Structures are given as C-alpha cells and as structure tokens.
Amino acid sequence: xxxxxxxxxxxxxxxxxxxxxxxxxxxxxxxxxxxxxxxxxxxxxxxxxxxxxxxxxxxxxxxxxxxxxxxxxxxxxxxxxxxxxxxxxxxxxxxxxxxxxxxxxxxxxxxxxxxxxxxxxxxxxxxxxxxxxxxxxxxxxxxxxxxxxxxxxxxxxxxxxxxxxxxxxxxxxxxxxxxxxxxxxxxxxxxxxxxxxxxxxxxxxxxxxxxxxxxxxxxxxxxxxxxxxxxxxxxxxxxxxxxxxxxxxxxx
Amino acid sequence: xxxxxxxxxxxxxxxxxxxxxxxxxxxxxxxxxxxxxxxxxxxxxxxxxxxxxxxxxxxxxxxxxxxxxxxxxxxxxxxxxxxxxxxxxxxxxxxxxxxxxxxxxxxxxxxxxxxxxxxxxxxxxxxxxxxxxxxxxxxxxxxxxxxxxxxxxxxxxxxxxxxxxxxxxxxxxxxxxxxxxxxxxxxxxxxxxxxxxxxxxxxxxxxxxxxxxxxx
Numbered sequence: 001x002x003x004x005x006x007x008x009x010x011x012x013x014x015x016x017x018x019x020x021x022x023x024x025x026x027x028x029x030x031x032x033x034x035x036x037x038x039x040x041x042x043x044x045x046x047x048x049x050x051x052x053x054x055x056x057x058x059x060x061x062x063x064x065x066x067x068x069x070x071x072x073x074x075x076x077x078x079x080x081x082x083x084x085x086x087x088x089x090x091x092x093x094x095x096x097x098x099x100x101x102x103x104x105x106x107x108x109x110x111x112x113x114x115x116x117x118x119x120x121x122x123x124x125x126x127x128x129x130x131x132x133x134x135x136x137x138x139x140x141x142x143x144x145x146x147x148x149x150x151x152x153x154x155x156x157x158x159x160x161x162x163x164x165x166x167x168x169x170x171x172x173x174x175x176x177x178x179x180x181x182x183x184x185x186x187x188x189x190x191x192x193x194x195x196x197x198x199x200x201x202x203x204x205x206x207x208x209x210x211x212x213x214x215x216x217x218x219x220x221x222x223x224x225x226x227x228x229x230x231x232x233x234x235x236x237x238x239x240x241x242x243x244x245x246x247x248x249x250x251x252x
Numbered sequence: 253x254x255x256x257x258x259x260x261x262x263x264x265x266x267x268x269x270x271x272x273x274x275x276x277x278x279x280x281x282x283x284x285x286x287x288x289x290x291x292x293x294x295x296x297x298x299x300x301x302x303x304x305x306x307x308x309x310x311x312x313x314x315x316x317x318x319x320x321x322x323x324x325x326x327x328x329x330x331x332x333x334x335x336x337x338x339x340x341x342x343x344x345x346x347x348x349x350x351x352x353x354x355x356x357x358x359x360x361x362x363x364x365x366x367x368x369x370x371x372x373x374x375x376x377x378x379x380x381x382x383x384x385x386x387x388x389x390x391x392x393x394x395x396x397x398x399x400x401x402x403x404x405x406x407x408x409x410x411x412x413x414x415x416x417x418x419x420x421x422x423x424x425x426x427x428x429x430x431x432x433x434x435x436x437x438x439x440x441x442x443x444x445x446x447x448x449x450x451x452x453x454x455x456x457x458x459x460x461x462x463x464x465x466x467x468x
Contacts, residue, residue: 004325068400068444070407072418073437076425080433156315163411164425173317177412186325189318196313 004190007183018171020191027168027195030161031154033090038097038150043143046105050139051131059106063099071096071157079164089161096157097150104146108139141215144207151203152196159192169195254431265420269439272416275337275409276402277447282338283345283398284391290346291353292379301354308347316340316408337409344405345398352394356387389462392455396448403444407436417443 007013014020049059074095078088112135120134136143162170172188175181258265294301319340324331327339360383368382407418415422417436424432456463 064400065441068404068441068448070404070418070421070437070440072407072410072415073421073433073440076421077430077433077437080425080428080430152313156313156318159315159317160408160411163422170317173321174411177321182325182331185321189315189321193314193318193322196315197310200313 003183004186007187008190013187020169023167023169023171024191024195027155027158027170027192030086030089030093030158030166030168031151033086034093034154034158035097035147035151037090037094038101038154039147041094042098042101043105046102047109047131047136047139050106050109051127051135053110056106056110059102063103066095066099069095072160072163075160075164084165089164089166093154093158093161096153100146100149100153102146104143104149105139108142108146109135111142112138137212138215141207141211144203144210148200148203148207152200155196155199156192159188257429257431258435265435265439268417268419269443272403272406272418272440272443275334275406275414275416276341276443277399279338279341279345279402280395280399282342283349284395286342287346287349287353288384291350292357294350294354295357305351305354308350311343311347316344316405317411319343320409320412332413334409334414336412337406337414341402341405345402348398348401349391349394352390353387356390357383359390360386385459388459389455392451396451399447399451400444403440403447407440 012019016022046059049055071092075089075092078092082088109131116134116138117130120130125133158168159170159173161168162174169188169192172184172191176183176185176188290304294304320336321331323329323336323339324333327335329335329339364382364386365378368378373382406416407421409415410418410422417439420432420436420439424430424436
C-alpha cells in the first residue's frame with residue numbers, strides 16, 4: 001500500500017506523454033469517441049422503435065445478446081483484422097455502449113404515459129413533434145440512465161485497450177503486469193476506479209440538472225415502467241440501466 | 253488448412269470451457285448465498301437499505317481489470333491466483349443481487365406475510381417457504397444478468413493469466429490468428445445462451461403458480 005502511494009506521489013509519474021494526466025486525457029478521449037459513436041447508432045433506433053411500439057423484443061434481444069459479447073475478444077479480433085489504430089478500439093468500445101443506450105432509449109420512449117402521447121396527437125402534433133416534444137423529454141430520465149451505464153462500461157473497459165498497444169490509463173495496468181511492477185499496476189487500477197466513480201457522480205448530478213422537475217416523482221413511474229424494461233446491465237457498470245427509478249434524493 | 257485448428261485442439265478447448273464455467277458460475281452460487289441474507293436485512297430495515305443498496309452500486313462501478321489486480325493486495329493472494337477472479341466476480345454478483353433480493357422481498361404483499369403469520373409460520377420458516385419463493389422471479393432475473401455478465405467478464409482475467417476461454421483471445425492475438433479469437437467469442441456466446449436458458453427453465457419450474465395465474 002505504501003509503495004502504491006509513493007508511486008502516485010512521484011512527480012515523475014505526473015508529467016510527459018506517459019504521465020498520468022496524458023494517459024487520463026487519452027482514456028477520456030477514446031471513451032468519448034466510443035460513446036458518441038454508440039449514441040449515434042443506438043439512440044435513434046431505440047427511440048424510433050419505442051415510438052412505434054412494435055418490435056421491442058428485437059431491441060431487448062439485441063441488447064442482451066451484445067451484452068454477452070466478450071470485449072477482450074472483440075477488441076483483439078478487430079485489431080487483428082483492421083490493424084492497430086483508433087478505429088478498431090473505438091468500434092469495440094462503441095459496441096459495449098450500445099446495449100444500455102438502446103435499452104434506455106427504447107424503454108424510455110416506450111413507457112411514456114400513453115395519455116400524454118394521445119393528448120399531443122389530439123392537439124394536432126405530427127408524429128415527429130410527438131416524438132421530439134413529448135416522448136423524448138419524458139423519456140429523458142431513462143435515456144440518461146442508459147447513458148450513465150454506457151459511460152461507465154466504456155470507461156471501465158477502455159483500460160483493456162492498453163493490451164493492444166494503445167494508450168489510456170490501462171497502460172499502467174498492462175505495463176506494470178509485464179514488468180511485474182505491482183505499485184504501478186495498483187496505481188493504474190486505483191486511477192481507473194476513481195475515474196469511473198467520479199464520472200458516475202458527475203453524470204448523476206447532470207441527470208438531476210437536466211431532467212424536468214415534473215418527472216422527479218420517484219415511485220410514480222414504477223407500475224407502468226415495467227413493460228419491456230431491459231434487464232440490468234452487466235459488465236463493470238451500473239447494475240441498473242434505468243437507475244432513475246431511484247433518483248438520488250428522491251427518497252422521501 | 254486453417255480450420256483444422258479446431259478439431260486438433262478440441263481437448264484444450266474443452267478444458268478451457270470447463271475452467272470458464274467454474275470461474276463464472278461458482279461466483280454466482282456463492283454470490284446468491286451471500287446476497288439473500290444481506291438483501292433480506294436491507295428489505296426489512298429502511299436505514300440499512302439506504303446504506304446497503306447504494307454501497308452495492310458503488311462496488312459494481314469498480315472496473316473488473318482494476319479489481320482483479322487490486323484484490324491480491326487486499327486478500328493476500330498471489331497475483332495470478334484464480335481466486336482473484338472468483339472473489340472479484342463474487343463481489344459483482346453480490347452487488348447486483350442485493351438490490352434484486354431487497355426489491356423482490358419488499359414487493360411481497362404484506363397481506364400474504366400477515367396470512368402466513370396468522371397460519372402459524374414463524375419468521376424463519378415464513379421467509380423460506382413464503383417470502384423467498386415469491387421473490388423467485390425477480391431473483392432469477394438478477395441471476396440471469398449476473399451469470400451472463402460473469403461469463404463475459406471471466407475473459408478479462410486472461411490479461412492476468414486466468415481467463416478460461418479468454419486465453420484464446422490473448423493467445424490468438426499474440427499468434428496473429430483470428431480463428432482462435434472467433435472460436436473463443438462463439439463459445440462464450442453459446443455458453444451464455446445455454447446458462448441463460450437454464451436459468452429461465454429453473455425459474456419456470458420453481459414457480460408453477462405464475463403459469464396457473466396466466467392461464468386463468
């Protein structure tokens with residue numbers, strides 16, 4: 001433990017292209033790219049399928065199937081096929097982000113109060129307006145919940161990218177493992193874990209700031225929200241892709 | 253011919269598959285045994301619940317590779333000990349199931365509990381023969397997630413030399429041999445599918461009343 005702290009306290013480890021800040025930036029950069037790519041693919045599909053209220057079993061099935069996909073296998077395979085580069089790493093991580101994003105967008109839109117949707121149609125809104133002005137704002141808690149677990153999964157797993165000669169905080173883990181330098185490994189592990197916890201906390205705060213106060217009713221959603229709710233997400237992420245069921249501070 | 257690799261290595265593949273099953277499912281069993289009493293405590297006591305359930309979420313946030321590596325320093329094992337993977341996956345399983353158990357037990361109708369008490373069930377027996385069976389559907393849902401995610405996560409252990417089928421990924425990568433990696437991915441997906449199906453079946457068999465209600 002003392003070796004771990006002295007490794008972390010050593011100023012040499014805090015500067016240069018192999019220092020902690022540089023690795024942290026790399027780690028966040030891959031994570032953001034992968035999340036963006038995953039969101040571009042998953043959110044529209046999830047929202048549209050939720051809006052049509054048909055084909056939900058396909059979404060749930062796809063999301064669960066993708067969850068069983070071993071990330072290390074996907075990453076090594078893509079790198080062998082495409083060569084070492086940002087693209088295979090981003091793709092492999094994006095695949096990881098898809099299930100929670102897809103499930104969040106689908107179940108969020110699918111579980112919007114049908115009365116509200118009917119009222120919107122009755123007011124003369126077009127389908128597109130129903131989706132963007134009524135369903136998406138109402139679905140925001142579940143969409144953001146999915147985004148939170150996706151972000152956690154990606155950040156946690158981005159450490160594995162170091163195995164295929166890539167940067168990020170995983171470098172400390174993998175390099176330390178190769179040279180049997182335990183303090184470096186432990187420091188890398190602690191840094192990744194702390195990063196995951198900090199991002200989780202920040203996203204929880206963001207969620208509270210963005211979601212309409214009218215939706216923070218806590219238990220009100222629980223009876224209707226069970227239809228088609230996806231199973232909680234596995235991997236090193238939040239146990240529940242829809243953690244909004246118990247938003248922080250919603251306890252009476 | 254490249255495809256020869258599979259029949260020539262069936263023995264090794266079987267061995268790795270067996271190791272994978274043990275590494276992934278032993279934690280599910282231990283996790284279940286540990287999570288039931290913890291979840292029961294959380295369901296019965298509001299103060300405990302507000303501590304235990306968020307604590308479990310935080311545990312689940314710790315990246316697996318990080319946990320595999322930090323555990324030896326905490327529990328005193330060697331870095332390449334398979335026990336690290338088993339303990340880490342047990343922690344994830346408990347973290348996941350505590351919430352399921354607490355939610356499931358909390359959802360047992362209080363009238364049912366009151367009726368069982370009135371029929372003379374003592375708390376211990378009432379828990380085993382009334383509350384726990386009613387919690388089975390939610391419990392099975394939690395177990396399915398835990399089992400499938402463990403099966404996928406074991407392969408990360410290959411980075412510290414203990415990964416069941418995950419070793420096909422590290423070896424295939426080092427030898428520049430995609431077929432080996434694809435074989436590993438397919439076997440892991442199949443394993444996840446089979447285990448998931450078995451859990452669904454166990455859930456059905458152990459809750460005959462849910463089907464009776466659906467037919468009525």
